[in-house]
């Protein structure tokens with residue numbers, strides 16, 4: 001698998017009559033790592049859900065590599081190579097770890113499960129445990145691994161570190177960095193833990209009320225503490 005570029009142009013989207021995103025445009029080259037930052041409620045999840053085809057679109061377009069995916073529904077976008085790991089860590093709690101991973105395999109051979117276990121050895125240890133018996137960090141690993149088994153060309157990770165202990169955050173970020181280094185997929189990351197996000201990314205966009213308020217490199221953002229305060233709030 002090789003990574004695909006992602007191009008979002010003039011995207012306005014929301015829920016029913018409620019417009020949340022207004023004219024959002026950015027692109028990520030194949031193999032790029034983009035951090036999407038912003039305070040609570042600024043539209044980060046809505047952006048990912050819109051790229052994944054799960055909101056109402058009013059205007060604009062989304063391209064995945066050479067493919068225009070604007071008119072496709074969520075499952076067609078997934079088949080086209082878009083991997084979405086939502087904030088809710090949607091795993092099947094009444095299935096075992098391994099059964100959850102089978103769902104991600106689609107038509108791939110069972111042996112491909114080893115890719116998931118190599119990325120997250122904890123999942124192998126717990127492969128016969130039910131989803132409901134996993135810690136928050138393990139649920140995040142499972143949700144991510146299941147999506148990655150589908151070999152997406154663009155991967156959206158929505159707040160993977162939310163509510164996790166620092167040691168687990170480090171483990172997850174190391175796995176994401178390893179994945180990014182393979183250049184097998186382009187990765188977009190929404191994260192409230194700004195330091196971790198900036199260490200991971202090569203580009204950053206900051207959302208404010210559904211629009212892009214700032215974009216640049218992690219080093220540029222770190223050199224502008226007033227921008228960080230203004231757009232990301234005190235305490236980050």
Ligand SMILES: Nc1ncnc2c1ncn2[C@@H]1O[C@H](COP(=O)(O)OP(=O)(O)OP(=O)(O)O)[C@@H](O)[C@H]1O
Nearest residue numbers: 015018020038039040041042043044045046047087
């Ligand atoms: N299903 C929905 N229906 C209507 N409005 C929604 C829905 N989901 C989110 N919103 C609204 O859209 C706006 C943006 O929310 P969104 O979850 O995209 O923000 P966010 O930046 O991801 O926030 P957080 O960091 O808290 O996850 C908020 O005002 C929110 O109340």
